[in-house]
Amino acid sequence: MPVLVVENKTDGNRAYCTMNEGIGAVLRFGAYSQEVIDRLHWMKNTLAPVLSAALQTKPDGLNINVLVAKAIAMGDEFHQRNIAASLAFLKEVAPAIVTLEGFEKEKPEVIQFLADTDQFFLNIMMASSKAVLDGARTIEEGTVVTAMCRNGHEFGIRISGMGDEWFTGPVNTPKGLYFSGFSEEDASPDMGDSAITETFGVGGMAMIAAPAVTRFVGSGGFHDALKTSNEMLEISIDTNPNFPVPTWDFKGICLGIDARKVVETGILPVINTGIANKQAGRGQIGAGTVTPPMDCFEKAVLAYAKKLGFEE
Amino acid sequence: MPVLVVENKTDGNRAYCTMNEGIGAVLRFGAYSQEVIDRLHWMKNTLAPVLSAALQTKPDGLNINVLVAKAIAMGDEFHQRNIAASLAFLKEVAPAIVTLEGFEKEKPEVIQFLADTDQFFLNIMMASSKAVLDGARTIEEGTVVTAMCRNGHEFGIRISGMGDEWFTGPVNTPKGLYFSGFSEEDASPDMGDSAITETFGVGGMAMIAAPAVTRFVGSGGFHDALKTSNEMLEISIDTNPNFPVPTWDFKGICLGIDARKVVETGILPVINTGIANKQAGRGQIGAGTVTPPMDCFEKAVLAYAKKLGFEE
Numbered sequence: 001m002p003v004l005v006v007e008n009k010t011d012g013n014r015a016y017c018t019m020n021e022g023i024g025a026v027l028r029f030g031a032y033s034q035e036v037i038d039r040l041h042w043m044k045n046t047l048a049p050v051l052s053a054a055l056q057t058k059p060d061g062l063n064i065n066v067l068v069a070k071a072i073a074m075g076d077e078f079h080q081r082n083i084a085a086s087l088a089f090l091k092e093v094a095p096a097i098v099t100l101e102g103f104e105k106e107k108p109e110v111i112q113f114l115a116d117t118d119q120f121f122l123n124i125m126m127a128s129s130k131a132v133l134d135g136a137r138t139i140e141e142g143t144v145v146t147a148m149c150r151n152g153h154e155f156g157i158r159i160s161g162m163g164d165e166w167f168t169g170p171v172n173t174p175k176g177l178y179f180s181g182f183s184e185e186d187a188s189p190d191m192g193d194s195a196i197t198e199t200f201g202v203g204g205m206a207m208i209a210a211p212a213v214t215r216f217v218g219s220g221g222f223h224d225a226l227k228t229s230n231e232m233l234e235i236s237i238d239t240n241p242n243f244p245v246p247t248w249d250f251k252g253i254c255l256g257i258d259a260r261k262v263v264e265t266g267i268l269p270v271i272n273t274g275i276a277n278k279q280a281g282r283g284q285i286g287a288g289t290v291t292p293p294m295d296c297f298e299k300a301v302l303a304y305a306k307k308l309g310f311e312e
Numbered sequence: 313m314p315v316l317v318v319e320n321k322t323d324g325n326r327a328y329c330t331m332n333e334g335i336g337a338v339l340r341f342g343a344y345s346q347e348v349i350d351r352l353h354w355m356k357n358t359l360a361p362v363l364s365a366a367l368q369t370k371p372d373g374l375n376i377n378v379l380v381a382k383a384i385a386m387g388d389e390f391h392q393r394n395i396a397a398s399l400a401f402l403k404e405v406a407p408a409i410v411t412l413e414g415f416e417k418e419k420p421e422v423i424q425f426l427a428d429t430d431q432f433f434l435n436i437m438m439a440s441s442k443a444v445l446d447g448a449r450t451i452e453e454g455t456v457v458t459a460m461c462r463n464g465h466e467f468g469i470r471i472s473g474m475g476d477e478w479f480t481g482p483v484n485t486p487k488g489l490y491f492s493g494f495s496e497e498d499a500s501p502d503m504g505d506s507a508i509t510e511t512f513g514v515g516g517m518a519m520i521a522a523p524a525v526t527r528f529v530g531s532g533g534f535h536d537a538l539k540t541s542n543e544m545l546e547i548s549i550d551t552n553p554n555f556p557v558p559t560w561d562f563k564g565i566c567l568g569i570d571a572r573k574v575v576e577t578g579i580l581p582v583i584n585t586g587i588a589n590k591q592a593g594r595g596q597i598g599a600g601t602v603t604p605p606m607d608c609f610e611k612a613v614l615a616y617a618k619k620l621g622f623e624e
Contacts, residue, residue: 070395073387073524074386074387074395074396075385075386075387075558083382083386084386084396084399087396087399087400087402087403088399090399090402090403090406091399091402091427092427094402094406094423094427095420095423095424095427097410098409098410098419098420098423099420107410108407108410108411111406111407111410112407115403115404115406115407210558211558211559212385212558215562221561221562222558222559222560222561222562223561246387246522246523246524246534247523247534247559248534249533249534249535250527250533250534
């Protein structure tokens with residue numbers, strides 16, 4: 001399967017993402033029906049060549065930071081809501097696609113798919129977050145979280161001072177809204193690598209940018225979103241001035257979750273996430289929020305203390 | 313010049329808009345250089361036929377209410393900020409444009425223009441507002457404002473109970489930010505028919521939807537936007553549940569400015585507006601906010617009182 005490439009120009013490293021298939025019955029949520037396979041073949045044989053040709057007309061690629069900065073002012077938090085960023089992406093590539101020589105049959109299909117796929121930018125945001133955080137991992141001290149990931153069984157984090165080591169604890173199950181016909185009984189425990197977005201400072205960490213998302217978890221209104229983001233700031237090392245949030249008085253998004261602050265305050269990162277069916281092959285059945293277990297942060301901080309020579 | 317047609321399906325009336333040319337040196341701000349004329353010819357000969365053919369592939373047209381509801385949750389207030397609505401419009405028409413038979417040379421130019429023209433939706437919003445308010449004018453009683461308009465000299469309003477009569481006062485000059493090289497000394501007094509958007513309940517009336525716009529007028533932050541919208545609610549008859557604003561705890565936009573409430577509270581509608589050069593031929597030089605004169609509201613209320621038989 002072809003992938004999109006995101007380059008961290010500051011540090012020279014790259015990260016990669018498959019292209020977003022949409023929601024519902026999709027491979028990344030475990031579905032593998034003929035419809036899913038057919039779509040993947042179409043993405044490989046039609047979407048990828050057209051998008052690749054269009055992107056290659058731009059010698060410097062697309063500036064992802066600009067798209068993120070635009071879209072965060074348009075209510076995206078980039079985990080559950082990517083509608084603005086996906087439109088901004090469409091706006092950048094549509095003129096290039098239409099101008100391509102050839103691909104006459106494919107162009108309308110590709111434009112229609114990109115126009116319909118509100119979450120297309122999610123995967124790009126994940127790869128961008130990964131590229132930035134792999135750059136951050138070159139700083140080999142401190143307790144800043146450099147990855148958060150889960151496999152339906154354990155939740156794992158890495159911190160800057162402990163390199164490639166994972167610190168894990170048992171996963172929780174997301175709370176949220178379910179697609180018609182599904183309920184919490186059908187939900188898989190927390191799963192997937194998309195929490196790299198929260199590690200970067202978006203998703204649940206940037207809830208205030210997307211108050212519409214708070215409605216996914218029941219009572220949510222603007223003040224719930226504000227409260228969440230203010231709490232997330234307490235466990236972050238700073239704000240990121242590249243991405244000011246108008247609804248947060250133009251404060252930048254949270255930058256760098258500090259595992260020590262998580263342990264000290266007892267405040268866990270909030271993750272906005274899709275919910276998979278616990279039965280393999282069924283796909284996504286809803287979306288909501290979830291938190292990591294405190295265990296992994298405690299283990300990471302204790303390991304780092306030990307590395308520095310402090311005894312438990 | 314071809315126009316877009318907006319139909320009020322509830323009341324059966326229609327309104328019309330020219331297509332937005334972009335910002336800066338454009339005819340609607342008084343510029344008429346060769347560049348402006350050439351662009352208008354291109355819009356007539358290339359943009360209009362392609363867009364018309366694309367829209368005619370949709371038997372029911374585009375549902376404007378849906379686009380407005382989407383974009384208000386993405387930080388547009390539809391007078392100074394139409395970036396989300398313009399992208400949502402692009403998303404609707406791009407697949408249809410690409411699929412058209414013929415127009416091979418024109419398609420890339422049209423897609424590029426729509427992708428570049430962040431204010432394209434403004435004119436559509438103006439015509440939509442006009443279509444709704446002309447429907448409202450069939451209610452021939454009360455003091456709800458059904459039009460606000462200005463010509464650089466006078467500001468005029470109409471109210472529901474006084475039919476086609478205009479009530480006028482001297483215009484103010486907008487306060488705001490100027491494009492590079494221009495200042496308040498170059499500014500034309502308040503001018504144009506775009507305040508129909510505020511009459512509908514968007515623009516300055518929906519400031520809370522677009523806190524980024526408050527930066528146009530100096531000190532603005534989120535709380536200034538909130539304060540403005542809360543004040544605007546005091547002079548409105550209700551909120552409009554079709555267009556909930558996430559940043560306002562999902563309250564709908566203001567619905568119906570009541571001239572009596574304006575006079576009673578002393579709160580004037582806030583209008584977000586472009587600023588024209590006072591010298592003809594130069595075009596737009598900035599954007600900011602302005603208020604109508606209180607005179608026109610007082611005159612309208614007194615005239616309606618007289619019509620009902622009350623003496624001055």
